[in-house]
Amino acid sequence: MRILSGIQPTGRFHWGNYFGAIRQYIEFQHEHEGLYFIADLHALNTIRDAGVLRQNVQDAAIDLLALGLDPAKATLFVQSEIPEVSRLCWLLMTGTPLGLLERCHAFKDKKAKGLPASAGLFTYPVLMAADILLYDSNWVPVGEDQVQHIEVCRDLARSFNVHFGETFVMPEAKVVEDAAKVPGTDGEKMSKSYDNTLAIFEPVKDVRKKIMRISTDSRPMEEAKEPEGDHLYDLLKLVASPEETQEVAAIYRRGGFGYGDIKKRLADASERYFAAARERRVELESNPQYVRSVLDQGAAKAREKASEVLARVESACGIK
Secondary structure, eight states: OEEEEEEOOSSOOBHHHIIIIIHHHHHHTTTSEEEEEEOHHHHTTTOOOHHHHHHHHHHHHHHHHHHTOOTTTEEEEEGGGOTHHHHHHHHHHTTOOHHHHHTOHHHHHHHHTTOOOOHHHHTHHHHHHHHHHTTTOSEEEEOGGGHHHHHHHHHHHHHHHHHHOSOSOOOEEEEOTTOOOOBOTTSSBOOGGGTOOOBSSSOHHHHHHHHHTOOOOOOOTTSOOOOTTOHHHHHHHHHSOHHHHHHHHHHHHHOOOOHHHHHHHHHHHHHHHTHHHHHHHHHHHTOHHHHHHHHHHHHHHHHHHHHHHHHHHHHHHTOO
């Protein structure tokens, strides 16, 4: 199976990015053909500073490699280095009904909140469809909130196939059932939009400070508490060993503890969990030529497949 997924370089990766998506990339690469791209074209919808975007792309590549993405097993590349994706996006756009895009939740949500919404955001699902269809992707791992975009992709592929003959491989959404729903420092979903994130590679002291400031409830220390659903415990489960997780669960149910102790355990466990990745990141950061070579080789491999698919599409619709 060919699996494709992209991640936007809109800032440094946090625990939500890792446990919700990147960890699954690492697991899939051992069993499937994986193509993973840094979605800088999509990121232009929010980043309007060239220097920031370039640095974010570089950081994203280093972070993904440090976290375990293996270029010998998976293809890593930058979205904009595959010009075929923009050409395919236009071919799909010509057959995309306006109503279909108006129903997409990302655009609707921003519009409902009175936030600025660009044409790029409005047509985001079409570029996403081009990303998927350009590589004959079979599976696209997504969370529940992204399933709609895969359905849009399938609608566009189906319409094109009806008009011009069987051209596109029909992709399927692979909803990652075990993808962690990571709470932020305020208990809400971890998101850069909410400023409640724990970045993976920020200084250890800064992570510890953020953890120690995590808001907790005001129940008395002696009161027994159910651990499941408590955001401190939910975060601990992600980074602690099963033995420590069980031990802390028993402490919750027994009562008579302070949240400060749990926070210290969480900070220590997170430091251990990401220690090896931190060491690899230091090595990679000192070798930018290697990182660039990985991206160049990934782009060359991706373009080989993209050129094949685009030629097929253009021939089908009469461009060539």
